[in-house]
Amino acid sequence: MKVVEVKHPLVRHKIGLMREADISTKRFRELAREVSALLTYEATANLEIEEVTIAGWNGPVKVEQIKGKKATVVPILRAGLGMMDGVLEHMPSAKTSVVGIYRDEETLEPVPYFHKLVGQIDERLALVVDPMLATGGSMIATIDLLREQGCKDIVVLVLVAAPEGLKALEAAHPDLVLYTASIDEKLNEQGYILPGLGDAGDKIFGTK
């Protein structure tokens, strides 16, 4: 698995701001969107392009465009929704597929409850977004689902990743590409990432 911890100073600065204990919902949302946009910019740097001829103001003109079908952004509900707008900032024509999974608080096992994927997903780049990769269970279940649908080209964007989650994801899906703003230290006994962000879903939705 290719893992990229993005070192851009804006990413380093913004992910640090997100760790503030009493951050407001508004600020957490803004920063989640901003960091997601920066991760998207980095993660799409090597997309394949092709040359096409279009009607320009002075006749035919050769321009470059991104090759293939429109990408799909795949937020893992709920918290992944907090990253979606950041991805769409740079890829406004991307289709959206949603996957509903929550983590059982006792067992930490992923519990799938909904999914709605776009058509021809097997021909699209899928950008899977979730702020937190903790045990990796939710992400592995999501990638399993996408692979079952024939999806081959998958890039994962997470704000914070735990080493334990990266190891589990690598074991399950060694051919993935993952971009993160931070690889943190470890999980605590409750499966929360340290130093982490706390409960990202609660912070994005203002619950609790």
Ligand code: PRP
């Ligand atoms: C969080 C987070 C991930 C998952 C990570 O979601 O957004 O989806 O936990 O944990 P894992 O790597 O151990 O599976 P949560 O279950 O809290 O649901 P929510 O998005 O609805 O808040």
Ligand code: URA
């Ligand atoms: N889910 C979160 O929102 N935060 C964590 O640290 C782990 C799982």
